[in-house]
Amino acid sequence: MSTETIKTSLPVLTAKDFASDQEIRWCPRCGDYSILAQMKKVLPTLGIPREKFVFVSGIGCSSRFPYYMNTYGFHSIHGRAPAIASGVKVSSPELQVWVITGDGDALSIGGNHLMHMLRRNMGLKVILFNNRIYGLTKGQYSPTSPVGKVTYSTPVGSIDNPLSPLCYAIGSEATFVARSVDVDIKHLTFVLERAAHHQGTAFVEVYQDCNIFNHEAFLYASDKTIKADHILYLEHGKPLVFGKDVKKGIRLNGMHPEIVEVGKGINEDDLLFHDEKAAEPSLAFLLSRMRHPEFPEPMGIFREVDAPIYDQRVTEQIDAEIKKKGPGDFDALFNSGDTWTVE
């Protein structure tokens, strides 16, 4: 954030200050409600004045999000939110810009923009609501729907090979990659906070239940009675353990992860340890490839590394050029090159 912000005496904000006066139009019990609630909780803790937040979204159920936040907001067009947010951020680096998108919006129609937004590493915060379905258009399969998924547009099952948002993000050189679950309130709050504090682009996938068109797609990751065996909470510098009694762990066998029982001759030191700061994204990628039901799906911060930040570099180049050439002089510009005078 700019030094200007730090100097100011900030008004004390609460979640309420971030609620707009608009009636929320998501279906009752939609996972979006929880994400909205956690966001409203996190923002007042950041020490940033409310007017400096901008929420940019594309098209889809999740993209209604900005209407419900009492910040600056731009509900834009399908897939283009990363590009619109890039325009906001490059031109006004002092703003904290969040991108709200969905699996169809970000990975299908907007796949190209997402990749380039990630590799440029602007200070954007991206929340991808993954419900593995097109909800707003009433139930077609999305780029994250599993093979075999029966929808209105795949009456005999999808034959599209799905992709993992996190694999995509890591492959696109994202410097912050994380995952959480809509109803896992504490964890989601933690992840959103970490994303907000990351200096470059932060990419967060949230498993989100569409209770109308794809209900319980993530039951394995959200149901308190079973999730311990199906998800794994990542902690920096700690071994990868999971399970009801935290007796199971992930060990590397050559290049491949395998599930092992801790105890029977295997102790924690034999397990794979998480390193979110690893310069190379190999570990983060390996973790992003661990899919249910073969593996527990990791939750938390997969990767957080420092890298040059695009919007700051733009400003630095301008400053350097002004220092080198002096501030632009229009009359000197107009009179540059070969000139001649007509009497």
Place this chain on the structure above:
Amino acid sequence: MSSTEALAAQPQPDKKLEQVDSVVIRFCGDSGDGMQLVGTQFTNVSAAFGNDVSTLPDFPAEIRAPVGTLAGVSGFQLHFSSHDIFTPGDEVDTLVAMNPAALKTNVGDLRRGGTLIVNEDEFDKGNLIKAGYATNPLDSEEIISKYTLHRVQMTRLNRDAVAGLGLSQKEVDRSRNIFALGLVYWLYDRDAKPTEHFLQDKFKKKPEVLEANLRALRAGSNYGFSTEAFTTHYAVPRAKLAPGKYRKIAGNEATAWGLVTAAKLAGKTLFYAGYPITPASDILHQLSSMKNFGVKTFQAEDEIAAMAAVCGAAFAGKIAVTASSGPGICLKGEAMGLGFMTELPMIIVDVQRGGPSTGLPTKTEQSDLLLAMFGRNGDSPLPILAASGPGDCFTLVQEAVRIAVEFMTPVIFLTDGYIANGAEPWRIPNFADLQPIHVTHPHGKATPGHFETEDNGQATNANGSGNGEGEPEFLPYKRNEKMARPWAIPGTPGLEHRIGGLEKADITGNVDYSPHNHHKMVMNRCNKVAGIANHIPLQEIEGPASGKLLVLSWGGTFGAVRTAVENCIAQGKSVAHAHLRYMNPFPRNLGDIVKNYEKVLVPELNTGQLRLLIRAKFLVDAQGFNKIQGKPFLVHEVVRKIDETLES
């Protein structure tokens, strides 16, 4: 010492110096032959001398087509004159052809009796075959009888002149174009000094190459001076332009400078997002080199992203601009619609090229007018301005910015490949004399510790409401007298609001699908754009205010059409010319103007796009004159059409 000075010291052979009024020269050769460079140099020395100049570069679409082929021919035409000229000329007086392919593709434009200078050394069997000549055309009766042919062994002569510098043959031959330039400098009595300075600067790190080029320049000039083949050379006196200081400017350069100037005049940052595309890329290049003017450029991943980023930057309160050509404008259509719907100011430059689809990337056309008018879903009219020439790009793009910020709307700025790459003398303005552009942003709540809103020192609350304690909430769609909504920018405390592509309620801007509101909002947006007609100049006419024929043109055809109509008026014909720069909305007197003449002729480089609009809007039986060859109008073509129309 310049080549002409060098010659002055020598005894003069008996050579006549004849005065001529104006000359059209075309240099043509392989795309690797440096024809654009010599054309530009000739232009610069002629402009610096005080001639009026107009140029037409003609690039091949392929970067490097195989050497010697027809597809690889690159040309540069230049018209220089002792009087005011508006076009690069109809017919070529002097053609310099560096190889058979260049001769074949260009000789048709050389006037009967014109001067033809060829590099004879390149007319070997291989090159003749590549150009599709069965026999050497230089020996043909047709060429010999029709033109004054000069067969110059340029390659050999140049090698002799440059020998002994330790350069490879390839490097030596690279200066052939400069030899040709030197020869033509002699032929038209040009001062080579500016070119020598240019070469000294260009090759300051390569002294041998510099020496080779200087020698080539002198050798070409000496050849013209000493050979018996050239008996006469020509002088074109200075033109009587309006007093002032001049420089040469090309359209894309003028557009870029105009944009930076407009942002400064508005007291705001210029944000430019673009994606490389011919013939608009030069605008991106130019602006990217102007970082010390505070310009932020962003090369986006595609045309869509460039347009979307522009929407974001406009929301953030910047002078936001993108430029492209037809195929890119198609891709931008969706985000342009968003810009229209959210009523944010931004500029979309369309440097038109031959279409449809990929079409003719390096050739000119005026076929995007209807795309600009109608290329978005829903009722979404945008203001459209079209520059009439290279210099006009500077002036008119500032007007586009003014309209954008005053009316809170995207504005389309049309140029074309012809004026984008063509150059003309430009009277240098004083920055202090340019009109400021007024931008206002509503102020937010003055909460302690909050920073001030960016503005240009003239911010008022006139546009907004609800900015202090106890006042009503901010109303992002409450309009002013011009029907513009307030431009409240992120970072302003108390004005937090949401915009988007969904239909919104009048005044509050909340999402609203109700039938009457939609009707009202569509009309509001359309009426706002239509109302711009009350804030732009009336249409001017050259010639009688009524009569037999009105020639109505727009955009880059100005030069040819104005020259043609002036010729006809001089011959006593009842013709007038109206040249449109405001394409949407039209100037408010245009409907009356078109009804004051018995006939209306609309010359366009398309199938009749303006004509369609004129007929639809004013119910006049406008006739078209349409040329779709990737080339601008020639003056005599327009004159002939005017004569035909008057007689019919």
